[in-house]
Amino acid sequence: MRFTHTLSDGLNILIELKRSAKKNIILRPLSTNSIRLNIPPYVNSKQLQSWLRQNEAILRKTLSRAPTATVSAEQMPEHILYRGAYHKLNIHNLPDIYHAPPNILLPDIPWPQQKTQLRHYLTERAAEILLPRLHYHAENLSLTPAAMALSNAKTFWGVCRSRTGIRLNWRLIGAPDFVIDYICIHELCHLPHPNHSKQFWAMVNHHTPHTHNAKQWLKQYGSELFLLDNTNNQAV
Known part of the structure; x- marks a missing residue:
């Protein structure tokens, strides 16, 4: 079972829920915005929601331990969001970044830089x-x-x-x-x-x-x- 839980600041995280015979609640990070939660069979939905609200610090700590996804060092995304709108990333011959909506122009250097x-x-x-x-x-x-x-x-x-x-x-x-x-x-x-x-x-x-x-x-x-x-x- 999967569902979305909203933290106090409005950040939404994905909870992957599993039942287990163990007596304790066990958390494992899946990504920077998702957690696998193993709970005992006797914990009902109301109790689970209460536990999630009361243990937000534990949820955040678990998320912080998630492995960071990696991409190729040469892979530049086609666009990014800026002020709520998609801006296409392009290359130009100048040494600095130039914002020309709906484009953001980057210097002609390797993607990591x-x-x-x-x-x-x-x-x-x-x-x-x-x-x-x-x-x-x-x-x-x-x-x-x-x-x-x-x-x-x-x-x-x-x-x-x-x-x-x-x-x-x-x-x-x-x-x-x-x-x-x-x-x-x-x-x-x-x-x-x-x-x-x-x-x-x-x-x-x-x-x-x-x-x-x-x-x-x-x-x-x-x-x-x-x-x-x-x-x-x-x-x-």
Whole structure:
């Protein structure tokens, strides 16, 4: 049996469920967004959903141990998502990356170096676009995080902590604005509501009409935002 489970930040993971005679719940990572879960036969659906909600940290830790998929060092993807639209990757004779929608032009160097430059380029654009957007929503909601920064996390889109502030995954630069706005507001609402109570979701839904659509977009396209991670090269 397979089903999708949504983590607190809206990240969807695939659960492959199996029943076993063992008394303990056993988790194994299948990929960076899927887990195999072996559960005792007496655990019913309601108990399982409760366990998943209460053990999100264990789910994230399991995902972090997943082996990274590899592709050929010479394999450049045909396109990537940027600001919610597909951009075709092409080559030009200049030393720097040039953005000419719907194209992103890369220097004529081997793909591993191109990929490193592209990750740097997208991270810079994320700092220019995501963080001001987060600051804008913070002012609108009259909320002040301890800090605002980007994250290179593999298992969440955003995180909010009282001491360290809010961090947004730089890969969200590939998402459309309504998804970015949802993640910003979601994390900001954790300042007055650190849990996922009814009050928290009421506040989120009050400030963005796009909660459902944003979750659906991330469910459908979220894995594509990690396209540049699918090599053996060192992460930025």
